[in-house]
């Protein structure tokens with residue numbers, strides 16, 4: 001009997017439903033994989049900001065990881081908000097113990113409203129314990145700068161930062177361009193340890209409905225990897241998914257609204273064109 005691909009997200013809960021665990025599970029569902037979750041922290045959050053963060057105890061995280069690891073065949077997984085060094089270490093330990101492959105590390109650091117979702121002292125733990133296990137790391141521009149100490153101002157510094165991330169032990173990196181200054185395009189830069197590189201370019205959409213874009217993008221890559229897609233193909237689908245999710249806004253909340261997780265499948269169903277993604281090798 002054919003089994004549904006099973007995935008795992010290890011991340012924080014967003015009570016507003018647009019980012020974190022909630023965004024990941026919605027994305028998994030939309031892309032046809034089964035999603036499990038380990039909650040690292042509960043945030044009291046909505047589209048206007050993060051009001052409070054309640055990290056889970058290491059024991060609560062360990063037992064969730066065990067519950068998932070002992071029962072499910074995880075084909076791909078992602079990490080999001082990990083908050084502190086202890087949670088990062090526990091997560092890395094379980095990934096190694098269960099031999100989970102296809103790890104997508106979204107090195108979540110700061111929420112759009114400015115709240116710290118990773119303690120500053122945890123950046124080192126992320127570099128030491130988690131990046132060496134990563135099949136793909138998906139930093140946005142400020143996260144890539146924090147991981148590498150390189151200020152990204154042009155395509156050359158972007159390449160150097162990507163190389164530096166790979167030197168920390170990850171197999172591949174995508175530096176996402178949502179925070180870039182180009183008014184026309186949102187460009188994501190891919191670099192693999194085997195030397196392959198690519199630029200995924202989409203038309204920049206003028207919107208403030210961007211809450212959870214990074215989580216959604218990484219979850220979409222994870223879902224596609226779980227289905228056995230090749231890495232660059234998985235990234236292209238993720239880019240199409242986020243482009244559709246940004247193109248059909250839900251207009252929910254008073255601040256940075258969530259993206260529309262249902263838009264990609266809706267557009268495929270209705271055969272509506274999504275803004276084309278250009279890929280430059």
Ligand SMILES: Nc1ncnc2c1ncn2[C@@H]1O[C@H](COP(=O)(O)OP(=O)(O)O)[C@@H](O)[C@H]1O
Nearest residue numbers: 140176177178179186203204205213214217242
């Ligand atoms: N305004 C936008 N228009 C089109 N794509 C965007 C826009 N903002 C972000 N993206 C895309 O969404 C994904 C998440 O990127 P980014 O916003 O940089 O991450 P994060 O949410 O982690 O800060 C990337 O593929 C990026 O190119």
Ligand SMILES: Cc1ncc(COP(=O)(O)O)c(N)n1
Nearest residue numbers: 012019020211212213214215
């Ligand atoms: C629990 C949680 N995890 C992650 C994010 C980052 O969201 P974004 O994808 O917009 O960077 C968030 N705001 N809340």
